Amino acid sequence: MTTFKRVSVVVILVIFLVLVPLLFRDSQYVLHVFIMCSQLSIVSLTVRVVFTVGELSFGQVVFVMAGAYASAILSTKMGLPFWISLPLSGLVSAAFATLIGRPILRLRGTYFSILTVILTEVARQGIRSLKFLGGPQGFHGIPRPESIHIGKFILVPEFNTTDRLPYYFVIAFLLTITLLVLWRLEKSPTGAVFRATRQNAAVAESLGINVTRYRILALSISAFFAGLVGSFSAHYITIFYPETFSLWNSIDYVLYAFIGGIEYLWGPIVGSFALTWLWEYLGPSAQYRMVLFAVLVIAVILFFPGGFLSLVKSMQSLRIVLRKVLPKRGD
Amino acid sequence: MGEFAQIVINGLIIGLSYVMLSLGITLTFSIRRVINIAHADIYMLGGFMAYFGSQFGINYFLVLMAALVVLGCLGAVLDTLLFRRVRDKGPAGPMVLSLGLMYLIEGVALLAFGEKVKGVPSVFKGVIHIGSISFGVERLIVMGISLLLITGLFLFLGRVKWGQAMRALAQDPEAAYLQGIDINRMSMLCFALGFSLAGAAGVLLTPLFYVGYAVGSTLIFKCFMVLVIGGLGSVLGCLVGGLLLGLIEAFVVAYVPGQLAVLIMFALILVILLVRPQGLMGRGELT
């Protein structure tokens, strides 16, 4: 990793983990928007994970939903603290993905994507009808994360209804972890197998790679992180019902990833943050949002399919080229 | 017996509407491998044409013709301007593009027509009774026109040179190209047809229900369900799938109470997806 990259990553981390909380600790609104951005970023990143094996999943919201429901049940019906139900929900979601992965990944490409769209609706309708999962009313009164203290020393403060700051730190932490894990994954041999699966599945198969298994693995990894977001979300809004997890959110995850640049690790994050703040900025004129979004999506896919980050990259290359081409001072 | 027959008839009628609704998207998919998620929004545009047609007292059939022509041209234009550029770059491009298109059309519709849904008054009134079975006259006429259009499409694909060229394109694009088929022209034609059918469906079906800027997003599901049941990429499958979906729905709704009915429908889709994901007649890419 180049020095520039190293420095910029550290800078970004400092901004999010130190500056933002410092500057905005009293602005509940700003904190809330950042929390939304972070949640979106993580799920958009999971879209990217599935894209690494060559599939476009419009159904990530199903895994978010699985995590939310798991966490709600674990805490309301089994009394588990949030800090335990969080990772457990991720695992439940991943297990769910492993279960359905094999049959649904029998389809590829466009067929698979359509399948994920339908799956979202099927899941939502299915959950609606199950009473023990709350039915149409969903869950309410989900407990807030508990504070952790050793004697008088407070490790984790109280989570209450008025201050979003602790929530902010939790989700910022989750985003950092997700980014870290996915980054290492990409550089690892498993990440290389994912890419090989996408670039030439037949050759991969001939080299002993069980392509189906790796596709399912990618799906499960994506489900884990989506499940974490679901769990967090459940304890953040403390109320949800089947309609909270809509297909339109799911589609947004994909589109935000594309606009930011799905081939890049930071793409989904850039897309999510940029667009969320854009919508906030538009605020009162919200009815123009759909058209603006549409224009953005179409422009990106037509003119820079690599997303916003590919634009940045081309400008960087342009700068390098210009530096070489233009006469140096002193000639 | 009468009740059973009524349910079957209702099912077939609804089913035919589903077929009419889904024909366009099946066409673009089977021939160009493009899932046009904005398809149901073209339906919506047709629906609004019907609405304004009735507001200004324009003849029903004139509106239908207009929808076929205008929206057909729109299809050709959008193919040339947009879809052609993302051709052959993998399945993600056209899908994301059509999503963008969906938002665009819905967004513009929201701005232009407002939030409220609109109803279109029926042009043909009355009910016909045959034995113990009753048919709404309007519905009958809609079904009749639908059948005509569907038959027309099948004849076109089967007998007319351009239709056959399109089928060749569906089966093997490279071979079709080598045989001198102009892919650009056929692609435009395909989109034009798909869009006009969607628009026609809009004109025909909207008076029976309603229209609003978001109608597309709700109806696209029905299209997907037809595609899944009948088979992705098969026009005949669309026919079978639509009718089957209508029949199943009619029976389920008749004999099973409320929420359970919805669940059964979705459970059915799930089972089909898991057991035979390519549908009854589809040629899904299974490995």
Next chain:
Amino acid sequence: MHLLEVTGLTKRFGGLVAIANLDFNVEKGVILGIIGPNGAGKTTLYNLITGFIKPTGGKVLFKGKDITRLSANRRASIGLVRNFQTTGLFNEMTCLESMMVAHHLSRKTWIPAQLFKSAGFRKEDRRIRENADEILSYMGMEGLKDIVVKNLPHGHLRALGVALALAANPELLLLDEPVTGMNETETENMIEKIKGIRAERGITTLVVEHHMSAIMGLSDRIMVINFGKKIADGIPRDVVQNRDVIEAYLGVQKERDNGSVSKKL
């Protein structure tokens, strides 16, 4: 026990019989050439042996075990590896990256070890990298390891295909047209490499090729296939003089001379 035993292998595509009741054996250490006119079914045969398509009938035995129902990647894991004639490789990766992926079967570490870069992982990774370098050198591609695959010239691309297959540690290697599209020098080099693969690594090799002198120079035995049937099987000298073989090839020649384009599948 033969390394590979194929009995009664049949493959039907709808009404078309691509492979008809094929029987043949391969002993360990042999280089078997497989030839036949275009459309004779050679690639189908490879697909059947390596598990990319399932046969309509018949059996494939590898090292004495029935692998007819085994998946392609499982076959690779027990030592049955192939290269591909046409489908390209991992185009967006560098040669080295591709080779690292090709060593998949040699990896024992799982994701946790990989993510945390445990000592075990680092050792394994280093060993694999060394092996990758060695194979690339052997195939004459030392300087190319950081070149992106899609930028490789044709000759090196084919060499990489063979290199990848070698990385999977095969006992039986199926080469599909390894010298097609190469010039004289490249062809000679490849032939030497293939001989070396058997001599130095003890890998039994099947070679499908159209290049006659390459096949004659390489093979201990040649099997001729036409219309999905075996029409000859023996040492090169005998096969070339076999009447059926001559007719199969001449038959193609005759139809060309008659001015009709014989469109074999």
